[in-house]
Amino acid sequence: MSKPRIDYAAVFHALPGMVALLTPDLVYADANEDFLRLAGRTREQLVGRYIFDVFPENPNDPAAAGMRETQASMLRVVATGERDTMALLRYDIEDPERPGRWVEHFWSPVNAPVLGPDGNVVLIVHRVEEVTELIRARGGTGTDSSRARVLEAELYTRARELQELNERLRRAHARDREVALALQAAMLPAPTPIGHHRAAVRYRPAVGTLNVCGDWYDLVDLPGDRIAVAVGDVVGHGLRAACVMGQLRSALSAAARVADGPAQALEALGLYARYVEGAESSTAVKTYIDWATHTITYSSAGHPPPALLHSDGMVAFLDQATDPPLGARPEHVPRPQASTSFTEGATLVLYTDGLIERRLEDIDAGLARLADSLVRHGRSDPEVLADALLDDLLPPEGNNDDTALVIIRL
Structure with missing residues (x-):
């Protein structure tokens, strides 16, 4: 089926409400039928003429400011490329059939840019709501009554301005969230193969526009049959937190390759974090897994403890080296480190607090839920187990905090 051909010029002229198009020099390029009718001008009287030559200020009103405010708004649009909603203003119009007679009008204008391919403003869309009759209909002709009516109409305009501002903020926050998520996705790739050992990773962003956080994970191959696994959480939200996350993840990944153990790697990361704005109070946990000795060596910097599901079905939390x-x-202090043994078939789970913490609930309740879910699903393949844990532990409507999850079958 062929697409309908649309006559956009006809659509423009038929638009309800007063709409005009002006060049960046504030010269009329066109106006729709409602604009011509309500302004009392013909197209020939407008097109190609400077706006304030067509609609000059009322010379009999020394306090009139409509021309100055309208000009300032339009020039802001040209300079910034952004929409500008004006407050209610009084702008009298000379009667075209009775020169010298000025008719009182109240307008509520919005000026919006039309951008060209180079991003510069090529046209200004000047949309006007004529509210003169509305103000008159509220009654009264005296000065106090007129001021009250103007105030009422201005409150309406301010409410509309707030609606538009909220929409612009929503779009800006959505863009920030989109960039932050893209950055996180680029920095949190699927893990590289770790020999014959099976692993699964997951990352779930928080629901809501503003709640992109700085959760991360990292897996590093080490000499021998060893790997280093870490998860971390940056305080804060949005693009800034995502950028700090990338810096800390990269620094810890590099430190793991040269450090003697997880405590030394976290010590190096802590020193580095002092010079990264926004990294203060970030948490991380680092584990070294050695299959030759069947040991897990770990150290935690304020992070929830990893969970170890033993092959006999018991769950232990690695919480003996928390700092x-x-x-x-304020001063550098060596971090603690602890080790525990494992048998083949055990499962190690590292995660961020979004998996277990809930507002107004003790953390022990979240840890108990994790242990229970591990016992019920622990024999599953790591990929299946990862999805099961997320289904069991995250709210069905989504969480207000990010969640990173790493599962290693030992």
Whole structure:
């Protein structure tokens, strides 16, 4: 089926309400039928003429400011390329059939840009709501009554301005969230193969426009049959948190390759975090898994403890080497480190607080839920287990915090 051919010029002229198009020099390029009718001008009287030659200020009103305010608004649009909603204004119009007679009018204008291929403003869309009759209909002719009517109409205009501002903020926040998510996706790739060992990773962003956070994970191959696994969480939201996350993840990944163990790697990260704006109080946990000795060595900087599901179905939380978050101490202090053994078939789970923490609930309740879910699904393949944990532990309507999850079958 062929697409209908649309006569956009005809659509423009038929638009309800007063709409005119002006060049960046404030010269009329066109006006729709309602604009011509309500302004009392013909197209020939407008097109090609400077706006304030067609509609000059009332010379009998020394306090009139409609021309100055309208000009300032349109020039802002040209300079910024952004829409400008004007407050209610009084702008009298000379009667075209009775020169010298000025008719009182109240207008509520909005000026919006039309951008060319180079991003510059090529036209200004001047949309006007004629509210003169509305103000008159509210009654009264005295000065106090007129001021009250103007105030009422201006409150209406301000409410509309707030609606438009909220929409612009929503779009800006959505763009910020989109960029942050793209950055996180680029920095949190699927893990590289770790020999014959099976692993699964997941990242779930928070619901809501403003809640993109700085959760991350990292897996590093080490010499011998060893790997280093880490998860971390940056305080804050949005693009800034995502950028800090990328810096900390990269720094810890590099430190893991040269450090003697997880505590030393976190010490190096803590020193680095002092010089990264926004990294203060970030948390992280680092584990080294050695299949030759069947041991897990770990250290935590203020992060929830990893969970170890033993092959006999028991769950243990690795919480014997917990220290304050990164940059929390004014002086450098060596971080603690602990080790535990495992048998073949056990499962190690690292995660961020979005998986277990809920507002107004003790963290122990979240840890108990995680342990229960691990016992019920622990024999599953890591990929299946990862999805099961998310289904069990995250609210069905989505969480207000990000969640990173790493599962290693030992």
